[in-house]
Amino acid sequence: MRLIFYIFLISQFLNFLGVFAEKVKEDSSGLNSVNWTKVDENKRKPLKKIIWKSYKNDEFYFGDQKRQGSIINKTKLSNEERKYESSKKSVxxxxxxxxxxxxxxxxxxxxxxxxxxxxxxxxxxxxxxxxxxxxxxxxxxxxxxxxxxxxxxxxxxxxxxxxxxxxxxxxxxxxxxxxxxxxxxxxxxxxxxxxxxxxxxxxxxxxxxxxxxxxxxxxxxxxxxxxxxxxxxxxxxxxxxxxxxxxxxxxxxxxxxxxxxxxxxxxxxxxxxxxxxxxxxxxxxxxxxxxxxxxxxxxxxxxxxxxxxxxxxxxxxxxxxxxxxxxxxxxxxxxxxxxxxxxxxxxxxxxxxxxxxxxxxxxxxxKPYEKNTYLTPLIKRDKSIRNGGITVNNALLPKAGTSQIKFNYDSKGNLFGFYGYSLSNIFQLELLSIGSFNDLNFSKSKNSNLYSTYLGENNLNYRLGGKLLIFSPQKNDLYWLTFRSSVGRNDDSNQGYLFTEFINTFRLNNWLAFNISPKYFFSGVESFGGIGFSSYINLSDNLMLIPEINTSIKNDSDFNSTLALRYSLSPEKSLDLYYSNAVGVQDIGQILKNEEYTFGINLNFLY
Missing domain, CATH: 2.40.160.40 (monomeric porin ompg)
Structure with missing residues (x-):
């Protein structure tokens, strides 16, 4: 449990760093300062003609003063000085x-x-x-x-x-x-x-x-x-x-x-x-x-x-x-x-x-002081899928400085919680994924050793991971692609595993998006691959249907399916009701099959 305590401290520390860095940056650029000057009302200056231009959010024109100053100063450097500055920054x-x-x-x-x-x-x-x-x-x-x-x-x-x-x-x-x-x-x-x-x-x-x-x-x-x-x-x-x-x-x-x-x-x-x-x-x-x-x-x-x-x-x-x-x-x-x-x-x-x-x-x-990767804002329909799916994740990330929280509970008593924080527009740190699998029926499964090690009685699985955005239509790519990886262990058996996936998300039109997610599970007990498929089907502005399937790639493969209905109270808050025979929503549980179907609920928050 000490690891959970350390993770909580780190999450709060990162929040503090982000806020503090932004505050210092604003103060250093003079945005929060007021300069009073005396105005001579009797002197009138002729108005100059205003030329309107479209800069299309070009950061060269709207960047901070510190950055603009550095650009001006660099023009005054000698060739040798520029070479030296460049060599320092490269490493x-x-x-x-x-x-x-x-x-x-x-x-x-x-x-x-x-x-x-x-x-x-x-x-x-x-x-x-x-x-x-x-x-x-x-x-x-x-x-x-x-x-x-x-x-x-x-x-x-x-x-x-x-x-x-x-x-x-x-x-x-x-x-x-x-x-x-x-x-x-x-x-x-x-x-x-x-x-x-x-x-x-x-x-x-x-x-x-x-x-x-x-x-x-x-x-x-x-x-x-x-x-x-x-x-x-x-x-x-x-x-x-x-x-x-x-x-x-x-x-x-x-x-x-x-x-x-x-x-x-x-x-x-x-x-x-x-x-x-x-x-x-x-x-x-x-x-x-x-x-x-x-x-x-x-x-x-x-x-x-x-x-x-x-x-x-x-x-x-x-x-x-x-x-x-x-x-x-x-x-x-x-x-x-x-x-x-x-x-x-x-x-x-x-x-x-x-x-x-x-x-x-x-x-x-x-490095909280440094410049972020610029991404164009998401359209309304894409904002509603940022919270991912149930057993198949998608490749979208919340913007920098955003916290993501999920709570999950189902009729078998499975209980999971998740907290992630976006350090950048292209990287989310999964600071805490914790949960317990409950009342599983795997007596007939050929994976009984795997189930008993990670999903048996008194299990408490806690995990740490990250999600990296590689491609995105927000930076003129054809589709979203992210690499996600997590590590962790079962608190009862003290056994751990590595879980990785390459998540591909495609937006076909205004009401349909779909995901393909190859996955890999690695542990000292067993290692194998799997793949997940899912769709996001907009029924209305606030209502979405999410069908999902997962299968492991091995001789005795598990095949599970999930059907979810998502209601979005706002782009940052949503509720999922689902019916599934996946073992659970946390990593290994996504690609294993339970003998019985369960009803579940997901609560999703961004702030």
Missing amino acids: SSIIEIEPFLPLNNFLDNGNYQTSIRWKSSFEGGVSGGTGQQNPAFIFDYGISDSSLMTVYFAEADDDLYNLIDGQKVNYNWQNYAISFKKELLNGDVNSLRVSIVPTIEYWRQASGTKDSKSIFNQKDSLNGRDRFDNLIGSLSLPISKKLNENLTALIVPGINFLPEKLGSKGIGKNAYGNNFYIGSGLVFDVAKDLNLLFSYTTPLGPGNNYFDSDLKYSRKPIYSIGLGWDINPKIGIEGKITNSFGATPSTGLLTIPSDDLALYSAKITY
């Missing part, structure tokens, strides 16, 4: 390759950005599920144009990836970190850039339960939980040079300070210890908003960054390769393959506990 959104490999890039004075990073193994190991995960929340703030403060929070709470002495062993850590980066050297565009980055962290580690032995107990066979709280830290010196217009090289000497012994039941060293390291990296600008990222780091000791299933500690090199893409000035995403499991500067050098595996790392960054 300005990338603050680090890994937490322990900071780049010599900074935010403008007073600007800030927030990021969510998700590191995970591809499989769940002995615990099952989608993987051993270490999610992190990051806040960057530009103290000046040459200094940056970063705050990290990260928590990993899965069992160890491998068995220890034939047992599953609980192992988790929690990090609170604050880092400060200060530029020491910066010449022209082709010279060396050097910074210094100290970090201090609070690190809580725990292992063992009443049914398993702690890995920090090497003296006896007693089960029990050990917990340790330590102050740790790191220091790094990133040195970078721009080799050409598109390629930047990075060398990072550094050290992390970690405990080498925890508790009184260890034999010798039973923890990582201090480590010097030399890191290297490359940032290649494939395009203006697209970067390839490479890194390789060698731990030098005297401590370690890895331990195996026999609890033997040693050192492993750390690598990463990935891609960073600024979708628009507000939103950046990053995907990498790496064996770095830690999510803070002091722990980023560590591999996944009990193994050395290639992991995937996904990151999204939100």
